[in-house]
Amino acid sequence: MITTLLYSLTGLILFGMGFFTLIIHSHPLRKILAVNVMGTGVFLILVATAYIPLGQGEIDPVPHAMVLTGIVVSVSVTALALILACRVQETSNITLLKGTKQSEDIKETGA
Amino acid sequence: MIFHVDSASWIIAPVILPLIAGLLCFLFNRKIFIIALAAALANFLVVCFLIWQLLNFGPMRSYIGGWQPPLGITLRTDGPALLMLLMTAITGLGVTLYARGYFSHRISDPVRAFRHQRQQRYFWPLWMLLLTGLNGLFLSGDIFNLYVTLELIGISAASLAALSGKPASQRASFRYLLISLLGSLTYLLGIVFLYRTCGVLDLTLLRNLAGNESGMGAALALLSVGLLLKTALVPLHFWLPPAHANALAPVSVILSALVVKASFYLLFRFWFELFAPIVTMPALNFMGTLGAIAILWGAIQAMRQHRLKLMVAYSTVSQLGYLFVAFPLSRITEGAEVWSIVIFMALTHACAKSAMFMAAGSVYLHLGHDRIKDLGGVRASLPVTVFAYGIAGVSLMGLPPSGAFIAKWMLLSSSFASSQWWWVLVIMTGSLLAMIYVFRVMSQFFVIPEGDVLDTPEPLSPLLEWPALILALISLFLGLFAPWPLHILSQGSTGLALIFPGALP
Amino acid sequence: MNSGQLLLIAILLSSFIPGIIIFCLPEEKHRLRTRLNLCGSILKIALILVMNAGIYYGHVYEIRIPLIPGVELLLNGDPLSALFATLSSVLWLLTTIYAVGYLEGSPNRSHFFGYFSLCVTVTIGIALAGNLVTFLLFYEMLTLTTYPLVIHRGTEKSLRAGRNYLIYAFSGGAVFLVAVVWLQAVVGPVDFSAAGFSPSYLDSHGPVLTIIFVLLIIGVGVKAALVPLHGWLPQAMVAPAPVSALLHAVAVVKAGAFGIIRIVLDVYGAQNLLLLGVLPLLAAVATVTIFYGSIRALQQDDLKRRLAYSTISQVSYIALGMSMVDQPLAVIGGLIHLVHQGLMKITLFFCAGNLAETLGIHRISEMSGVARRMPLTMAAFSIGALGMIGIPPTVGFVSKWYLGLGGLAGGNWWLLLVLVVSSLLNAWYFLPILTSAWFGKQKGEWPEEMYIGRYETSLMLLVPPLVTAFIVLAAGLVANAQISPLAWVRFIVRGYGL
Amino acid sequence: MTPAGLQTTMYALILSLAAGTPLMMVILCCTPLRVRVLRLLPLATVPALLIALTAPCDVVVEVGWFFMGGRMGLDETGRIFLLLSGFVWLLAGFGSRSLLKDDNDQVRFHMFFLTAMAGNFGLILAKGMLGYYLFFAMMSFAAYGLVVHKGSEEAIRAGRRYLLLVMIGEVALFTALIILVHTSGSTVLEDFAGVSYGPLILILLFVGFGVKIGALPLHGWMMPAYQTTPIPAAAALAGSMVNAGILGWLRFLPLGQISCPKGAVLFIVAGGLAAVYGVVAGLNSKQAGAVLGGSSISQMGLITVIFGMGLFDQNAGLHATPVLIIYVVHHSLAKSSLFFGYDLVERQGKILSQLQLAAILLPALALAGLPFTSGAIxxxxxxxxAVNLGDPWYGLSAFFLPVTAIGTTILMLHFMAVIRYSRGSDKPGRTVSRIIFALSCVAVAVPLWLWPGANNFASHSVAGIKLLQGVWPVAGGCLLFFIWRRISFTTKVEANDQKRKIGFDTIMDTVTSLLQEKEHQKPQQDRLVIFISRLVPHLRKAEKIMGRWKVVGLSYIAMCLILLFLLL
Amino acid sequence: MSTEKKIKGQTRNRHRRFDAYQLLFLCLVFCLIALLGTILCTIPENFPGLADTVASLQEQSGVESPVTAVLLNFRGYDTLLEVMVLLLAVIGVWSLTKAPVSNLKTDISPVQMGVVRLLTPVLCLVAAYLVWQGSHLAGGAFQGGAILGAAGVLLLVSELDWLRAVPAFVLRIGLILGPLVFVGTALCCLFFTGELLAYPKGTAGWLILLIETVCALSIGLTLALLFGGGRPEDDVPD
Known part of the structure; x- marks a missing residue:
């Protein structure tokens, strides 16, 4: 049980860290990475949920399947987000890889 | 032989049909409109059939792969689900036609023909897969399956939003994608809590298990916040207006009318069915308050916009608030029907909003811009569109006989019945503000421009004008036919007490 | 569906279908459009007359469409609705003829006439509404259908007027909706035919019912232009003359006044209102409106503005009559004024429109000697104006007479004072117009004179005011006949057992 | 239809011809036939005259559908009034037709003329209260068209006064009628017998009809209006329309059936004051029409006194009625004759001949009450x-009558003096005017002597001492007139007139101008728009702030926490 | 000078405020995490889970690995949609941009080429093995697909521009092959058994293997194409 909790809490902390970065850092790439970290956190908890100490019974495969699905989704979204970020970078002055400050926030469009 | 009229297998059709259509649309290069249209049409027919089935044989469940819960995934039909499906089917059909008109018009413009051809080429598969996601979401009875459908919707919606290729739309889409992802992850975290607590994923089982455990509460909170992000309830609405306003017109329609409804539908399911036992009155009031703020804030922001599409987008923010105001009003003895009216409201709003965005899109195509102060003369050249805009506006304002009026009526009467008069103030103020922003535009249509007559005499294709009008009319007259949707709603929706005995003629 | 229901639907469709067709017609087909309009309106009048006969002989006309529990659409032909429907349909015919002449050659006519027809459909709907929900439905739709007409000219000024109109009307509508819902929450659905809810509610919900009554009156008071909810009306006069006629005489203001009548007579009922003791409030508001409207009218130099303020003042007679709902004579006075005010005011607006259209005259100061140029128009105008003052034998006198008698019968001596002062004020703002028009000397050229045929103005513009002026006179002269508005109103009042 | 019903209908039809004929002519005037119609103008009075002469009395027909219950009929009083009015209107009709032959606005004028005529006939025949009121209003308002016909500034001003007072009268009358109907429960004139007349009704009725006869506080219109109205029409106004007020009193306060001492005092005092005031006012003016107007005020004051006397009790009422009628007939004929005489002056381009002067003197002195004239009777x-009434009234009248007679004499001489040397412009219809004048003089001289009701008084008036009593005031009046002429021939009459005009009109003008909205006020910017436009930058800012990731993060966390807090 | 100072001051101010915000935000995030953690800890231990259920039905699933059973049999519907998600990502990426043209045609190091030549077949083999193994141990379509994808990526970074060489239509067929077969199988099942994805008795194992194989191909292609970063030239006329 402790193991599960430990992993779960670690997952939660990862989630929190990811979220913190997502909000605090304005750079698109960091945001994408942050989201991935968050996702990893959640998957960690999920996997921890399935953990059963040896000999106490079967391992629950359902969370595994869920994590697998989650990872696939995460991969897809990340791919899309990266391409989008590239496109945004191409069409505006936001630098993708260098510097973090000047892209303070992505300008509100329209209005 | 296995697809009897009372067979539950039909449930799968609204998911599979657009899915296959999406694959085919992606595969082929030509005539994909035909495929999409056929799918949308078939989808519509199937949904009608499902409703008929529901009314005659009651709610259906389909166990995918033959596996019963807790392991397998269940698809089920009941009133709310089918009404949402119906909403999607009708709007979807309209959008499909409209998009055809839109792209044909665009492609006929030689300067940008290629770009628009490309957009059209990807629009159709994305749209079909989005439809798959929507239908899957409405039908699904499994909380993790809902996550997958949500992702399906989120990714396709974000791709669609970026389709126009304008930098603004891509920025907005990027943000939308991130927010959507954040929402999904929060949702997933909620699922984790839920699974930890209950160990099952099936909604029906979960409902039976729902007790006063803290895990459930946390799960509901996380699920709700995730969904609220996707629903764009104030103060988390910031991504919506730019994403909706900068997208291509048919995409705006889809996003505003359907996509936000999907996540709202889940909220509805969770708060009123799944977690109904643990939902507390303060929490409902909190949601209601957010809704009230959304109504006012969205309307005020809509009022100050200079561009038509942005105005319509903010109006979506405002209108979503109404759906949440219904939350605190659901818990009173006499007005138990309120919770179901929310779905009805979503239905009318979907029709009205899609009509409005279609009208805005047509105006944009016609004029080449959508600055509100320069809309003069449109009335003469696009009478149908202006008419559609007006009717949709009427519906948004909740004037009789629109469906929104019936919804507003029920909200008001339950706030009186429960002596929560402050909601009355909010609702009425909201509709007055709606009046202001709707008619600010409307009156500009009526301006007769001085001197220079528009040099675009070519009329828009009927595909651009009529779907808007028809959808607007549907939303307008939905109020008159309210008993039917409400009757459908009352079918087999588990959760709360059944409603409207004897209301049907 | 029985024949009665068919008749009701036919009455509504007789203007709705032409309206829709007109929308679809291209701009150039004015012949067909005119024919459609005229056929529709004549058919409507005929149908309504059939219905009137049926109502008189006790037929029941009713359509119920349930929406949700407690909310149903109810169309119901009762004597009161027959009164309003007849008025509207007859005036619609005339206004249509007038509008055809008035808008000769102006843009967007198909829209105009389309909305025009819809507007009348909605007005008839208001007349036929059998409960508050239905009334509300048509009441709001009325705002919508009149709005395009108000801003038809598309100028900055008309847009502003339109905006104000909307804000007022929808705010009123919102208040009305709230009140209706609240009322329903308290006493349940009330059909108009029930003539009031059970007095037993008064014990438990007295104050709430009072508040609801006030809200209801505010709701309809906006359209009825009760002070201080009148602000939109004078501004709305920027609309073309037929629209003004429609607003003031056929549809909008009338709908508000009709709403007051419905609320007082049918929703609350005389008995309940007396017990609640809110009638003095209504009377006070009506009185203030009467005076305020008259005084403001005096200040105007713009002819249509003056007429608009005059409407504000005059329509409150209806409310005044309703505020003495226990006195049958006063009720007769109020009800009959619904018809009479419409006839007189439409005459005046037609004439004002003629002046503006033919000679470009908008201001009263430009009217000096105009009767020499347009004697028939001014004759009609004079009849209308004298009617407004209440000079016999015009219909205006009949209204005032019954109001006065009713007031005395109820011991309300102040009412006489109100009538007297208001008549004097009316005279003060109307008679100078008449005298300068008939006896003044023409000052210079007319602002923009158009040559229109052999009559003083085009025949289409000339005939409607003459007809209405004739009715103003004739309906007064034969007020006591078997078939006259007054007789019908008496029939209505008998029905309420007053 | 039963024969009786048929008869009633026929009777109703015939009676309605009296007012109907002029109204028909009005309508015909709107058609291209107008020239031909106007040629037949005087004929409009013929049905009325025929009815007055031949129709049976005391038959009342109900015309239920007509204007809230129409009733009409002819009684003795009505017959006299109708005859009188018909005659005056007939002459006036001839006069105005010829006078306005070349006038541009003759159609308009004659439409008003005919309408006023119709109203006048109609009210005489009306036996229902509302009918009376209807025709009374019709006549009053139509007469406005006659007053302002000339269109001069003076005329317009006179018209304004007239209209103002008419409106006040109308309103007062309306109120009175409503109260009467309320108290009596009926609109039938005969039913008022049992009604108790409160002070309010009396005052209202006094005001309502008093306006028409120029009773004292309501006299303001009379002198200017008589001056500006085309003279034949003025003759009709003074000789016939004014009587409608008297008839109104008679109808609504049925003498002989009611007793009302308070009312009597009101009427007598007001009448007495008017009788004196009229003379003074007339002497103050140098315009012939206005002088005649002053005389009318004075004479009508006397009639008011008579009416007041009749109000004391039923008995007095019975006695007063014939006297009242005699006086009305006398005054109408005399006054219209004077107007026709004045008309003659205005139409011929030279001063009056001796014969003409003498002829004018006849009605003038008749007004003063010279023996052997109708005035004396x-x-x-x-x-x-007065004798019948008893002491205080007899004494008063013994003093009062000679005084008014002297006053009237002076006034009439003043009138003669005004017209003696004036010469009109050469207007059409001299011959017609002469004939009319002759006819009217004959009328003054003849009818009262022949009329059965007056026989008695006629013989009394020529009896011995009465003769003397009749002569001395006239003689005294002549004397005083000449003295007055010597002293102040050139008093600032005009200035006086001017001042009064200014007084009245400035009040009207000031009030109107005070009420007038300021022209071209700055178009009021909508408060709403201003408010929103001020708010917009803030709103934009707020929305932008809400879109920042930081804020989003905060709201996300806040919502999570709140929901957790609320749901746990 | 002074303005410069001012600007500096402002930036410093902003910086400080930013810090305060960070701190506050950090606290809040911490609170949230702590709260969630607490709740997580309080969730009772006797966690039911679905392990037993899965175990009891393992026999009928046609595969031995429980995860694969869940993925492709019990919750095959999820997987179907998931495959669609991947496809969607490709469509989304294609709709956004064209694949970038690499400029480094000239110097591909022979070592790299050698590695590619060596590794690609191996990777394909590994992938096939993983797919095959999926029926009884960890592994399956996704894992296999991932390896295949890696192979594709390897080729791409080695400037073997198969992205351009292969006609877009073929790529599209490759992309939708997996989903199409999956759906097709599901529909066949629906037709024969009345439930979607309810494999007829005894065929489950084979069908799952079929699906997995095809899906692995498609997934591999998908991942490689995602790396490719855009649509091929000839996907639409541009």
């Missing part, structure tokens, strides 16, 4: 009425 009747 009327005065005698007055006196005898």
């Amino acid at each position: 009327a005065k005698t009747a007055f006196k005898e009425l």
Whole structure:
């Protein structure tokens, strides 16, 4: 049980860290990475949920399947987000890889 | 032989049909409109059939792969689900036609023909897969399956939003994608809590298990916040207006009318069915308050916009608030029907909003811009569109006989019945503000421009004008036919007490 | 569906279908459009007359469409609705003829006439509404259908007027909706035919019912232009003359006044209102409106503005009559004024429109000697104006007479004072117009004179005011006949057992 | 239809011809036939005259559908009034037709003329309260068209006064009627017998009809209006329309059936004051029409006194009625004759001949009550009425009558003096005018002597001492007139007139201008728009702030926490 | 000078405020995490889970690995949609941009080429093995697909521009092959058994293997194409 909790809490902390970065850092790439970290956190908890100490019974495969699905989704979204970020970078002055400050926030469009 | 009229297998059709259509649309290069249209049409027919089935044989469940819960995934039909499906089917059909008109018009413009051809080429598969996601979401009875459908919707919606290729739309889409992802992850975290607590994923089982455990509460909170992000309830609405306003017109329609409804539908399911036992009155009031703020804030922001599409987008923010105001009003003895009216409201709003965005899109195509102060003369050249805009506006304002009026009526009467008069103030103020922003535009249509007559005499294709009008009319007259949707709603929706005995003629 | 229901639907469709067709017609087909309009309106009048006969002989006309529990659409032909429907349909015919002449050659006519027809459909709907929900439905739709007409000219000024109109009307509508819902929450659905809810509610919900009554009156008071909810009306006069006629005489203001009548007579009922003791409030508001409207009218130099303020003042007679709902004579006075005010005011607006259209005259100061140029128009105008003052034998006198008698019968001596002062004020703002028009000397050229045929103005513009002026006179002269508005109103009042 | 019903209908039809004929002519005037119609103008009075002469009395027909219950009929009083009015209108009709032959606005004028005529006939025949009111209003308002016909500034001003007072009268009358109907429960004139007249009704009725006869506080319109109205129409106004007020009193306060001492005092005091005031006011003016107007105020004051006397009790009422009628007939004929005489002056381009002067003097002195004139008969009747009434009134009248006679004499001489040397412009219809004038003089001289009711008084008036009593005031009046002429021939009459005009009109003008909205006020910017436009930058900012990731993060966390807190 | 100072001051101010915000935000995030953690800890231990259920039905699933059973049999519907998600990502990426043209045609190091030549077949083999193994141990379509994808990526970074060489239509067929077969199988099942994805008795194992194989191909292609970063030239006329 402790193991599960430990992993779960670690997952939660990862989630929190990811979220913190997502909000605090304005750079698109960091945001994408942050989201991935968050996702990893959640998957960690999920996997921890399935953990059963040896000999106490079967391992629950359902969370595994869920994590697998989650990872696939995460991969897809990340791919899309990266391409989008590239496109945004191409069409505006936001630098993708260098510097973090000047892209303070992505300008509100329209209005 | 296995697809009897009372067979539950039909449930799968609204998911599979657009899915296959999406694959085919992606595969082929030509005539994909035909495929999409056929799918949308078939989808519509199937949904009608499902409703008929529901009314005659009651709610259906389909166990995918033959596996019963807790392991397998269940698809089920009941009133709310089918009404949402119906909403999607009708709007979807309209959008499909409209998009055809839109792209044909665009492609006929030689300067940008290629770009628009490309957009059209990807629009159709994305749209079909989005439809798959929507239908899957409405039908699904499994909380993790809902996550997958949500992702399906989120990714396709974000791709669609970026389709126009304008930098603004891509920025907005990027943000939308991130927010959507954040929402999904929060949702997933909620699922984790839920699974930890209950160990099952099936909604029906979960409902039976729902007790006063803290895990459930946390799960509901996380699920709700995730969904609220996707629903764009104030103060988390910031991504919506730019994403909706900068997208291509048919995409705006889809996003505003359907996509936000999907996540709202889940909220509805969770708060009123799944977690109904643990939902507390303060929490409902909190949601209601957010809704009230959304109504006012969205309307005020809509009022100050200079561009038509942005105005319509903010109006979506405002209108979503109404759906949440219904939350605190659901818990009173006499007005138990309120919770179901929310779905009805979503239905009318979907029709009205899609009509409005279609009208805005047509105006944009016609004029080449959508600055509100320069809309003069449109009335003469696009009478149908202006008419559609007006009717949709009427519906948004909740004037009789629109469906929104019936919804507003029920909200008001339950706030009186429960002596929560402050909601009355909010609702009425909201509709007055709606009046202001709707008619600010409307009156500009009526301006007769001085001197220079528009040099675009070519009329828009009927595909651009009529779907808007028809959808607007549907939303307008939905109020008159309210008993039917409400009757459908009352079918087999588990959760709360059944409603409207004897209301049907 | 029985024949009665068919008749009701036919009455509504007789203007709705032409309206829709007109929308679809291209701009150039004015012949067909005119024919459609005229056929529709004549058919409507005929149908309504059939219905009137049926109502008189006790037929029941009713359509119920349930929406949700407690909310149903109810169309119901009762004597009161027959009164309003007849008025509207007859005036619609005339206004249509007038509008055809008035808008000769102006843009967007198909829209105009389309909305025009819809507007009348909605007005008839208001007349036929059998409960508050239905009334509300048509009441709001009325705002919508009149709005395009108000801003038809598309100028900055008309847009502003339109905006104000909307804000007022929808705010009123919102208040009305709230009140209706609240009322329903308290006493349940009330059909108009029930003539009031059970007095037993008064014990438990007295104050709430009072508040609801006030809200209801505010709701309809906006359209009825009760002070201080009148602000939109004078501004709305920027609309073309037929629209003004429609607003003031056929549809909008009338709908508000009709709403007051419905609320007082049918929703609350005389008995309940007396017990609640809110009638003095209504009377006070009506009185203030009467005076305020008259005084403001005096200040105007713009002819249509003056007429608009005059409407504000005059329509409150209806409310005044309703505020003495226990006195049958006063009720007769109020009800009959619904018809009479419409006839007189439409005459005046037609004439004002003629002046503006033919000679470009908008201001009263430009009217000096105009009767020499347009004697028939001014004759009609004079009849209308004298009617407004209440000079016999015009219909205006009949209204005032019954109001006065009713007031005395109820011991309300102040009412006489109100009538007297208001008549004097009316005279003060109307008679100078008449005298300068008939006896003044023409000052210079007319602002923009158009040559229109052999009559003083085009025949289409000339005939409607003459007809209405004739009715103003004739309906007064034969007020006591078997078939006259007054007789019908008496029939209505008998029905309420007053 | 039963024969009786048929008869009733026929009767109703015939009676309605009296007012109907002029109204028909009005309508025909709107058609291209107008020239031909106007040629037949005087004929409009023929049905009325025929009815007055031949129709049976005391038959009342109900015309239920007509204007809230129409009733009409002819009684003795009505017959006299109708005859009188018909005659005056007939002459006036001839006069105005010829006078306005070349006038641009003759159609308009004659439409008003005919309408006023119709109203006048109609009200005489009306036996229902509302009918009376209807025709009364019709006549009053139509007469406005006659007053302002000339279109001069003076005329317009006179018209304004007239209209103002008419409106006040109308309103007062309306109120009175409503109260009467409320108290009596009926609109039938005969039913008022049992009604108790409160002070309010009396005052209202006094005001309502008093306006028409120029009773004292309501006299303001009379002198200017008589001056500006085309003279034949003025003759009709003074000779016939004014009587409608008297008839109104008679109808609504049925003498002989009611007793009302308070009312009597009101009427007598007001009448007495008017009788004196009229003379003074007339002497103050140098315009012939206005002088005649002053005389009318004065004479009508006397009639008011007579009416007041009749109000004391039923008995007095019975006695007063014939006297009243005699006096009305006398005054109408005399006054219209004077107007026709004045008309003659205005139409011929030279000063009056001696014969003409003498002819004008006849009605003038008749008004003053010279023996052997109708005036003498009327005065005698007055006196005898006073005798019947008893002491305080007899004494008063013994003093009062000579005074008014002297005053009237002076006034009439003043009138003669005004017209003696004036010469009109050469207007059409001299011959017609002469004939009319002759006819009217004959009328003054003849009818009262022949009329059965007056026989008595006529013989009394020529009896011995009465003769003397009749002569001395006239003689005294002549004397005083000449003295007055010597002293102040050139008093600032005009200035006086001017001042009064200014007084009245400035009040009207000031009030109107005070009420006038300021022209071209700055178009009021909508408060809403201003408010929103001020708010917009803030709103934009706020929305932008809400879109920042930081804020989003905060709201996300806040919502999570709140929901957790609320749901746990 | 002074303005410069001012600007500096402002930036410093902003910086400080930013810090305060960070701190506050950090606290809040911490609170949230702590709260969630607490709740997580309080969730009772006797966690039911679905392990037993899965175990009891393992026999009928046609595969031995429980995860694969869940993925492709019990919750095959999820997987179907998931495959669609991947496809969607490709469509989304294609709709956004064209694949970038690499400029480094000239110097591909022979070592790299050698590695590619060596590794690609191996990777394909590994992938096939993983797919095959999926029926009884960890592994399956996704894992296999991932390896295949890696192979594709390897080729791409080695400037073997198969992205351009292969006609877009073929790529599209490759992309939708997996989903199409999956759906097709599901529909066949629906037709024969009345439930979607309810494999007829005894065929489950084979069908799952079929699906997995095809899906692995498609997934591999998908991942490689995602790396490719855009649509091929000839996907639409541009």
